[in-house]
Amino acid sequence: MAEQVDDDLWSAIGDPTRRRMLDLLLIEGAGTATTLGRRLPVTRQAVAKHLAVLDRAGLVHALPAGREKRYRVDEAQLARAAEQLASVGSAWDARLQRIKRIAETIHRTQQDRQD
Amino acid sequence: MAEQVDDDLWSAIGDPTRRRMLDLLLIEGAGTATTLGRRLPVTRQAVAKHLAVLDRAGLVHALPAGREKRYRVDEAQLARAAEQLASVGSAWDARLQRIKRIAETIHRTQQDRQD
DNA sequence: TACCTCCTGCAACGTTTGGTTGCACATGAG
DNA sequence: CTCATGTGCAACCAAACGTTGCAGGAGGTA
Numbered sequence: 001m002a003e004q005v006d007d008d009l010w011s012a013i014g015d016p017t018r019r020r021m022l023d024l025l026l027i028e029g030a031g032t033a034t035t036l037g038r039r040l041p042v043t044r045q046a047v048a049k050h051l052a053v054l055d056r057a058g059l060v061h062a063l064p065a066g067r068e069k070r071y072r073v074d075e076a077q078l079a080r081a082a083e084q085l086a087s088v089g090s091a092w093d094a095r096l097q098r099i100k101r102i103a104e105t106i107h108r109t110q111q112d113r114q115d
Numbered sequence: 116m117a118e119q120v121d122d123d124l125w126s127a128i129g130d131p132t133r134r135r136m137l138d139l140l141l142i143e144g145a146g147t148a149t150t151l152g153r154r155l156p157v158t159r160q161a162v163a164k165h166l167a168v169l170d171r172a173g174l175v176h177a178l179p180a181g182r183e184k185r186y187r188v189d190e191a192q193l194a195r196a197a198e199q200l201a202s203v204g205s206a207w208d209a210r211l212q213r214i215k216r217i218a219e220t221i222h223r224t225q226q227d228r229q230d
Numbered sequence: 231t232a233c234c235t236c237c238t239g240c241a242a243c244g245t246t247t248g249g250t251t252g253c254a255c256a257t258g259a260g
Numbered sequence: 261c262t263c264a265t266g267t268g269c270a271a272c273c274a275a276a277c278g279t280t281g282c283a284g285g286a287g288g289t290a
Contacts, residue, residue, distance in 0.1 A: 005131075014130075016126075022207070026207070026210040026211070027210070033238075042277090046278050049276095066287075067287065068238080069238075078207055079211055081207070082204035082211075085200045086200065089196075089197035089200035089201045089204070092141070092193055092194075092196070093194070095141040095142070096193065096194055100190075130248080132249095147267090148266080149266055157248085160249080165248085182258060183257095184266085184267075234289085236287085237284105238284085238286095239284080239285100242281090243279080243280085243281105244278085244279075244280105245277085247276080248275085249272105249273080249274085250271100250274100251270105252269105252272105253270090254268085254269080254270105255267080255269100257266085257267100259264080260262085
């Protein structure tokens with residue numbers, strides 16, 4: 001019942017720029033710091049740093065191709081990340097529903113008192 | 116098909132300490148900066164700043180009770196946040212599945228060529 | 231080969247953010 | 261009234277995100 005999330009993985013996907021980078025890599029299949037930088041509102045150097053973070057988190061892998069370094073998404077690891085997002089979201093949903101149920105119970109009890 | 120996430124909301128739930136605070140508030144119903152600080156590995160002042168962030172994002176609301184300021188979770192807003200988590204996760208899942216399908220198609224085509 | 235282009239990598243710097251300590255102030259309890 | 265406890269504000273520190281500037285390496289072409 002604990003949150004039990006891989007904190008490195010979460011912080012990697014916590015940044016909006018990195019999420020957009022993952023989206024772009026998924027859509028276009030692969031990309032370099034330069035090509036991603038052209039499609040993002042940040043400089044190439046910022047993109048390169050984000051790619052390093054994603055690489056350390058195992059979400060992408062680099063394969064050198066000539067003078068450029070082409071990055072691809074690690075599909076298994078991204079699937080793990082998606083699972084963690086879903087798990088946190090559903091944990092909250094579960095607690096919210098429990099609260100709602102308790103609130104209804106209290107409401108019923110108060111009605112009973114008034115009878 | 117775009118990500119379309121409320122960036123303030125996401126960044127509010129992006130911090131691990133704030134997620135734990137939301138959990139605690141859900142479990143215990145309500146809490147102050149002091150009571151939350153006792154259950155977290157950070158100081159009361161850090162908790163107070165996080166509560167301010169969560170308040171600005173609309174995820175919690177404060178109601179003054181005597182000399183203390185008791186915070187409660189805004190259930191509707193937290194439900195929205197949970198939805199966004201789920202939506203990003205499922206968007207990734209969808210793209211991953213599409214990639215998988217394409218990969219299978221290519222594989223089949225190659226088998227056809229070998230026949 | 232020499233030259234030019236393009237992509238990469240490193241270093242310095244500024245700003246924001248999460249965290250700390252220290253202190254002042256207000257309010258409820260004895 | 262006095263004291264304890266909760267809150268708020270300010271200064272300070274470290275890490276993260278972003279920038280600019282520059283050096284270096286690999287490809288293409290005269």
